[in-house]
Amino acid sequence: MALVGYARVSTRDQHPEAQTDALSAAGCEKTFTDHASGTLARRPALDEVLSYLRAGDTMVVTKLDRLGRSVRNLKQIADDLQGRQIGLRAVSQGIDTTTPGGRLFFHMLAAIAEHDLIVERTHDGLAAARARGRKGGPKFKMTPNKIAQARAMYDGGQHTVQEIADTFGVSRPTVYRHLTDRGAASAAEPAQ
Structure with a gap:
């Protein structure tokens, strides 16, 4: 079982040392670092660390926002790791999916992600209806x-x-x- 770190800094100006030092202190044997915005879909070091991890390993980040672009994206990554029997730990937030409390956290995260997805789809549907000239709400019974x-x-x-x-x-x-x-x-x- 290996502890493998992942760090991400948003711009080239930022230095990843604070994250990499925290990951080393947490016992990570190897750390992958991205210099990219979290909103970018392509993060080479993340792809690399996900390929490197094996069943029984634990991926370690300093905070969850370093890993996912959104709650939904974070849930997708966590589900992928769980399906491959890989743990996830967020050092500064005290989250560890190899423990029952950590797994409970991710069940709650799944509920939040599902709610966010429903809200997003609702907003998209309302915007599409407005673009076609339709208004929301019930039809009036009294003409x-x-x-x-x-x-x-x-x-x-x-x-x-x-x-x-x-x-x-x-x-x-x-x-x-x-x-x-x-x-x-x-x-x-x-x-x-």
Whole structure:
């Protein structure tokens, strides 16, 4: 079982020594270092370390944000490691997937990643609908024509608000809202 380190610094200006020193102190026999932004899809040293690791090894990083571009990407990497029976340890965060507590953390991470994915897909769907001129939300049950009919029924004094609501298949608050929206007096219901 080998401890193998992975360090990443965002730009060429940053120095990886703080990370590599922490990884050496954690017992890493070998460390791979990337000089690239975390948002880049291609990180050669990460590809190299993932190829180097064998079942029973543990990949060590100083912090999880050094490893994944996003929660979802981090989960994908962790799932790949777990499937290959490779542990993952984040030194400064005290996370170690070779322990029950570390595995619990990654189950919670999976739930967060799934939630983020659902939110992202929802936003994408809403943006696509807006681009096609559609608005979100439910369709209104009370069309302008139905509102005019409801107003006439109300103003005639022959129907209660409940009867008007039943006629159009809506609730009493919906009838009141449309009567009030159009400037109608929100007087009490007519006597039955």
